[in-house]
Amino acid sequence: MTMEQKTYEVGAHPDLEPPITTVGVIGWVRANLVSTPFNAILTIVSLYLIYISVVPFIEWAFIDAIWEGSSDAVCRNENGGPKPVACWVYIDVWFKFIMYGRYPVEELWRINLAYIIALAAAVPLFIPGFKYKHWIGVFLLFVYPVIAYFLFVGDSFGLPQVETPLWGGMFLTLVIAISGIVASLPIGIVLALGRRSDMPIVKAICIGFIEFWRGIPLITVLFMSSVMFPLFMPEGMNFDKLIRALIGVMLFSSAYMAEVVRGGLQAIPKGQYEAAQSLGLSYWKMMGLIILPQALKLVIPGIVNTFIGLFKDTTLVLIIGLFDLLGAVQATFTNPKWGGFHTTGYVFAAFVFWVFCFSMSRYSQHLEKKLHTGH
Amino acid sequence: MAAETKHAAMPAKPPIWNDPRYRAIFFQILVLGAVIGGSVYLVNNTITNLEKRGIASGFGFLERTAGFSISLSLIEYSEEMSYGRAFLVSVINTIMISVIGVFFATILGFIVGIARLSSNWLISKIAAVYIEILRNIPLLLQIFFWYFAMLGALPGPKQSVVVFDLFFLNKRGMYSPKPIFEDGFSLIVIAFILAVVAVIFVARWARKRQDETGEQFHTVYVSLGILAGLPLVAAIITGFPLSWDYPALKGFNFKGGLEMIPEFVGLLIALVMYTASYIAEIVRAGIMAVSHGQTEAAYSVGLKPGPTLRLVIIPQALRVIIPPLTSQYLNLTKNSSLAAAIAYPDLVLVFAGTALMQTGQAVEIIGMTMAVYLTLSLLISGFMNWYNQKMALVER
Incomplete structure (x- = not known):
């Protein structure tokens, strides 16, 4: 050509x-x-x-994995050792335990009911343009915890009491993480306001408090709450182990929350403060009506990130003897019949945590984009 | 009449309870009183409780014999030694895992972060998957995974995994050759220190000369030469006072060499991989924060890609990278306390665990443990702040 x-x-x-x-x-x-x-x-x-890396994993998790059976025998080879593949039968057998701990089976509907109420209330929050969002917020923050408390603990309204040592699994992880974050938000706001205050003593106390909790690992906080809280309390006053851990988690995360909120306060231009003051608003009105609504909106992604961190950190409570999701998985291995299925158990727990944390971090990124109104 | 006008011109003086200054003082006294009152209440309760339970107080226990053994110790330690010594051993173990962890996490984090920015789609996606998986799984779970599921599944000493006949990995830990320092090795160390000092002076002189005359000096090559040369000369003079102790299979396990207990290996892998996923994101954000115009400007004044990266991009990226990197270093140090969950003998396990159980002196022991972590945090953030100021933009 x-x-x-x-x-x-x-x-x-x-x-x-x-x-x-x-x-x-x-x-x-x-x-x-x-x-x-x-x-x-x-x-x-x-x-x-x-x-x-991927091919052996797929073989391990899907192709060669054991899906059906009702006892550990199907997952063991001739010498009684575990077969080197995923044993999903293990998850099938232990699913209830990993999700709810030792909560009595006939009372599980209480937990599920609380889940359903929370989901039903939360769904409208994600519908854009829904009118009564703030009422739902008030319900979730103030009314729901009370309902959940009575549902979970019982001992009133004809519900039998369920002692907290029976709580466990995913359920306990959610209880600790959510109550930690809900309680730490108001404390964090107060601390952040204190840190930016003009009053030197208040400022010093807030800085000292925040930096103290941020400087030590959560594990020492939990150790402290389990061995030192009983010493702090007056005679005869005894806290539940879970409450002690919750107080520790709450103090710890409120320090982190305070720093997140402070970031938001700093991002509000000075003109907003001056405008509010020139209108004659008092400090609390200025903060409550002008500054905080703007600042908190700015830091929603930061709050979600703090929640993700706290959600992952709840696993640490297993060190002081509470059975959260990971603690429950760990506890199953002490069962003489089910020892040796570590990999399956950990991969399952990792998957559950990953689904929660990954979706939350994606949501926070989405919020960040949505709230970023150009500059 | 005149008095009336004067009165009207004066601003109305607010009553004392509406004056912000007095309010501030009143409010602060209130807060201070509440804090002091609360502390006194707690301290009182604690003292009564301690007396009631017959727990001794004070730091006298640090002198007493500890009576427990520690599986890993860099300094000499035995069961007959004191609690104070056990405390020191555990603090050193915590610092050791933190320093080694920070070192490897930084390297891995930078590699993954740069890979995330690679123009190669596959490399970039692998880095993204690494980051998204590792940072969304709790660290404790990762530690358990490596320690129980991976290291626990390793073969026994007889079927060890062997690398170059030097490194052996099995259920009992990792074994590598151990350097043995003979007499005269201190001379090499002195030579090395001298070399470092010399390099600092050469670099200063070279910079001064470049400022004055514009002439460049091959600082890097000369420095490497000094750093390698001086110790080498010292080694030749003293006749190479260094030999290696190789691990060898004797009986049921390896003897000799440098032994790393599996707890250390598991904890280190988990800490490094977890923290690296955060560092990678920080590095990526830092490099992306330097605008492309900087690269173009550097090219247009005739800089080659290497110096562009070294003199233009990295110094600017570091400014963005260092503050969040500091908090990751702090996190790694604090996270090393998770060692307690797999029995790596760190501060929390040895001191806040075993020593606390034995003595029951919760207040002193938890206080000391927190003080160590607070000191470490202050040291790291102090050092990184100093470095940050050194790198910060000098604004006119």
Whole structure:
């Protein structure tokens, strides 16, 4: 074929397809995977890495995994050792325990009912343009905890009492994380206001409090709450282990919350404060009506991130002997029949935590984009 | 008449309970009183409770014999030694895991962060998956996973995983060759310190000369030469006073060499991988914060890609990276306390755990434990603040 030089009149040049190597799949591969020799090598190396990690995992978790059965025997080989594959039978057998701990089976409806109320109340919050959002907020923050308390603890309204040592699993994780975050929000706001106050003594006390709790690990806080709180209390006053852990978690997370709120307060321009003052508003009216509504809106993503951190940190309560989700999984391994299925148990727990934390972090990123009104 | 006008011109003096200054003082006295009152109440309760339970107080217990053994100790320790010594051992163990963890987490974090920005789609996505998986799973769960599920599934000493016949990995831990310092090794250390001092002086001189004359000096090569050369000369003079102790399988386990207990290995892997996922995001954000115009400007004044990265991009990215990086270092140090869950002998396990159980002196022991972590936090943030100020933008 000979090269033919064609001439066209101005504007009459026919539309040509772009070269096949720059568009479509081929173009994408050339641009993103093999743009330079070095990149091509990297691509091959990473393909190999994916091959040696993903394929065995899929085989372990799905293809070779044991899905059916009712006892540990199906997951064991001839010598009684666990087979080197995922044993989902283990999850099937222990699911209730991992989700609810040792909460009595006939009372589980109480937990489920509380879940359903929370979900039903929370769904309208995500509907844009729904009118009564603040009433739902008030309900969730003030009324719901009371309902949940009476449902979970019982001992009134004809419900039998369920002692807190029986609480466990996912349920306990949610109780600790949610009550920790709900209680830490008001304390955190007060601390943040104190830290930005003009009064030197109040400021010093708030800074000292915040930096103290931020400087020590949660584990020492939990140790403190389990061994030192009983010493702090007057004679005869005895707290439940769960309440003690909750107080520790609450104090700890309120310090982090205070820093998040402070970030929001700092982002409010000075003109807002001055405008509020020039209207003659008192300090609390200025904060409550002008500053905090704007500041808290700014820090919603930060609050969600604090919640994710707290949610992950609740696993630490297993060290002081409470059975949260991870603690429940860990406890199943002490069962003589089910020892040795560590990997399956941990992968399942990791998956549950991951689903919660990943969706929350995506939600917080979404909020960040939505609330970012340009600057 | 005149008096009336004067009166009207004066601003109305508010009553004393409406004067912000007096209000502030009153309010502060109230808060201070509440805090002091609360503390006195708690201290009183504690003293009564301690007396009632017959628990001794004071720091005398630090002198008493501890009576428990510690599985890992960098300084000499035995069961006959005191609680004070056990405290020191556990503090050193905490610092050791933190320092090593920070070192590897920084390297891994930078690698993953840069990979996340790679133009290679596959590399970037692998880094993203790494970050999203690791940071959304609780650290304690990851520690358990590595310690119980992965290290626990390793073969026994006879079927160890062998790397280059030097490193052995099995159920009991990891074994590597151990350096043995013979007489005269201190001379090499002195030579190395001298070399570091010399490099600092050379760098200062080179910068001064470049400021004055514009001439560049090959500081990097000369420094490397000094750093490698001086100790080498010292080693030749003293006749290489260093030998290696290789681990060898004797009986049921390896003997000799540097032994790393599995608790250490598991905790380190988990801490490094978890913290690296956070550092990676920080590094990515830092590099993305430097606008592309900076790169273009650097190219247009004739800088090559290497110096552009070193002199233009990284110094600006570091400004964004350092503050959040500091808090990750602090987090890693505090998270190393999770060691208690898998029995790595750190401060929390040895001191706030075993020593507390034995003596019952909760107030002193928890107080000391918190004081150590607060001191470490202050030291790290102090150092990083100093470094941050050094790197900060000098504004006119």
